[in-house]
Amino acid sequence: MSQGVKEVGLYVRDQDEALAFYVGKLGFRVHTDVRNGDYRWLTVQHPDQPSLQLGLFKPGPPVLDEATAQTVHAIVAKGAMPPLVLGVDDCRAAYERLHAVGVEFTQEPTSRYGNVDASFRDPSGNGWKMIEARL
Amino acid sequence: MSADSASQAPELLRRLLRAKDRMDAASHEDWPVRRLARVSRVSEAHFARSFKRAFGVPPHRYLLTRRIERATALLRDTDRPITEIALDTGWESLGTFGRTFRDVTGESPGAVRARARAAAHELGRVPACFVSAAHRPDLTIAVSEKRRREATDINGSEQKEIP
Numbered sequence: 001m002s003q004g005v006k007e008v009g010l011y012v013r014d015q016d017e018a019l020a021f022y023v024g025k026l027g028f029r030v031h032t033d034v035r036n037g038d039y040r041w042l043t044v045q046h047p048d049q050p051s052l053q054l055g056l057f058k059p060g061p062p063v064l065d066e067a068t069a070q071t072v073h074a075i076v077a078k079g080a081m082p083p084l085v086l087g088v089d090d091c092r093a094a095y096e097r098l099h100a101v102g103v104e105f106t107q108e109p110t111s112r113y114g115n116v117d118a119s120f121r122d123p124s125g126n127g128w129k130m131i132e133a134r135l
Numbered sequence: 136m137s138a139d140s141a142s143q144a145p146e147l148l149r150r151l152l153r154a155k156d157r158m159d160a161a162s163h164e165d166w167p168v169r170r171l172a173r174v175s176r177v178s179e180a181h182f183a184r185s186f187k188r189a190f191g192v193p194p195h196r197y198l199l200t201r202r203i204e205r206a207t208a209l210l211r212d213t214d215r216p217i218t219e220i221a222l223d224t225g226w227e228s229l230g231t232f233g234r235t236f237r238d239v240t241g242e243s244p245g246a247v248r249a250r251a252r253a254a255a256h257e258l259g260r261v262p263a264c265f266v267s268a269a270h271r272p273d274l275t276i277a278v279s280e281k282r283r284r285e286a287t288d289i290n291g292s293e294q295k296e297i298p
Contacts, residue, residue: 013145070145077148078189079155083265106156107264117264121156125149129264 002051007043009055010084011076012124015042018056021122025101026086028054039063077125084128091116091132143189150175151189154182155197162201163225168194196274198225203239204271206232210244211251211270217244238282239272 012018019042022028028044031053035041039062043053059072075081088094092109095118099105106127107119116132154174158166171194172182186194206224209215215223221232221244236244261269274281 013149073145074143074148077145077152079152085262104153107160112264115262117262119264121152125152129262131262 005052007053007055009057010122010124010126011059011072011081012056012122012126013058013073013076014123015040015056015058017123018042019044021103022054022056025098025103079121079125079127081126084126086128086130088130088132091118091130094118094130094132143185147175147177147185148189150177151186154186154194155190158194158198159201162198162205163223165225166194166198192274196277199235199239199278200272200274202226203236203274204267206236206244207240207247207251207270208267210248217248220244235278238278238285239274 010018019030019033022044023030028046031043031045033040033042038060040058041055042057043055045053059069059076060066061069064072095105095109098120103120104123105118105120107117109116109118118130119127120130121127154171157174158171168179168182171186172179175182175185177185183193186197190197192200202224206220209220209224210217213220217233218229221229224232226232226235233244236242236247240247242250276284
């Protein structure tokens with residue numbers, strides 16, 4: 001069995017909306033989508049990175065009480081969750097493709113010291129930096 | 136986070152974040168409340184108060200910290216003349232830039248440039264976009280208030296906050 005990080009979770013405001021974004025727009029694949037009552041375990045993975053699952057979780061009961069869930073929703077909507085980084089081969093091409101399908105970019109591709117990066121947010125407010133790293 | 140901002144609807148916060156993102160993307164531009172309110176789809180009357188509740192600082196002061204952050208990065212990472220940096224980061228003159236920069240950071244732009252050059256690049260492994268954020272000034276009070284407190288000659292004169 002391989003060791004290492006297997007799954008990292010994000011909080012999203014709506015799991016169907018997040019699924020449409022991460023799978024329909026970013027091109028991730030569904031790894032697991034299991035429901036148990038109101039609870040839904042939903043993870044996606046990058047097609048080039050099958051070893052890591054990205055969980056898309058809605059804060060709420062039974063895991064979190066309503067008040068805590070409301071606080072988490074507010075933190076996500078304010079863009080206060082930690083930065084996420086997506087590596088791409090060609091930042092400008094990825095920007096054109098994602099911008100065309102309506103991804104909300106907060107920074108257009110910018111060259112810095114040989115790297116090119118851009119920024120976008122998912123519908124919930126989670127912020128991604130998209131980086132084309134120098135080879 | 137204060138209970139105050141937790142009581143704001145996530146849908147509103149998400150739209151306020153959009154105004155903050157727009158200032159981040161173009162901090163050199165003018166961002167009157169009318170323009171920001173339109174981005175967030177809230178009334179002008181509610182925008183500034185809602186923004187401050189959500190993010191802890193009034194929108195114009197947030198913009199100021201982003202301008203100073205960007206100017207600091209340009210002072211550190213480029214050889215461009217300070218006047219050019221001032222105009223590029225949203226100030227109308229070198230004088231206003233220098234005065235505001237000193238009031239916020241406690242140092243002149245030239246001193247920051249000299250010190251940054253002397254320092255080792257210990258943040259070299261952090262992506263450049265995040266390094267910049269690490270140098271953002273933490274402006275918890277209005278610049279006018281900061282000036283007032285630091286003034287040796289307290290004569291009660293009113294100064295307009297910039298920008």
